[in-house]
């Protein structure tokens with residue numbers, strides 16, 4: 001059986017969704033990043049990077065990086081409704097998009113959520129967060145253009161985990177503002193939301209996102225050190 005180390009306010013939700021979609025047996029072990037449990041000796045022994053999610057495979061290997069975990073599970077369990085196999089014509093576009101989200105969108109979301117880690121002076125935090133937001137928006141605009149050309153999903157008429165992955169990060173930004181500016185992203189947001197299996201995870205992400213935004217308002221010096 002798989003073990004997923006995840007918890008509230010984390011992207012482990014994405015892996016949990018894939019596990020549930022694939023009806024794959026797993027145990028969820030919650031790591032509380034608000035109290036710093038991800039930096040405990042016990043957790044660092046599992047992932048020296050001190051980050052979640054971590055997936056322990058039935059063979060006992062510890063795997064990291066949310067995008068890799070989703071792709072790995074889809075491949076190992078032939079979840080072709082979520083990810084085209086490498087022999088599929090859509091594989092290249094699928095892979096390009098997943099890497100784009102992981103490298104160029106997700107990384108800026110880190111700066112958006114932890115601006116204090118990128119600033120030397122507390123008074124710069126808000127500006128750094130604004131800059132991160134504008135960079136994410138410009139990258140979402142790229143996705144909007146691609147979706148307008150060949151949508152409504154990342155792979156045209158076919159849903160894949162890349163759609164949920166993208167919308168997950170929109171839910172963590174200012175989703176109403178993003179959807180008002182980027183119509184093809186807004187359409188994709190509604191399509192993902194209309195999927196009964198995705199809805200509870202997206203709703204949970206929306207609640208978490210609102211709660212985190214509130215915590216940031218109350219702690220402009222940084223929510224998690």
Ligand SMILES: N[C@@H](CCC(=O)N[C@@H](CS)C(=O)NCC(=O)O)C(=O)O
Pocket residue numbers: 009010011012033038050051052053064065066067106110224
């Ligand atoms: N590149 C990693 C980043 C993982 C990551 O940053 N996870 C966050 C939770 S969503 C975390 O553990 N944050 C704790 C911290 O940054 O101190 C991935 O995509 O899986």
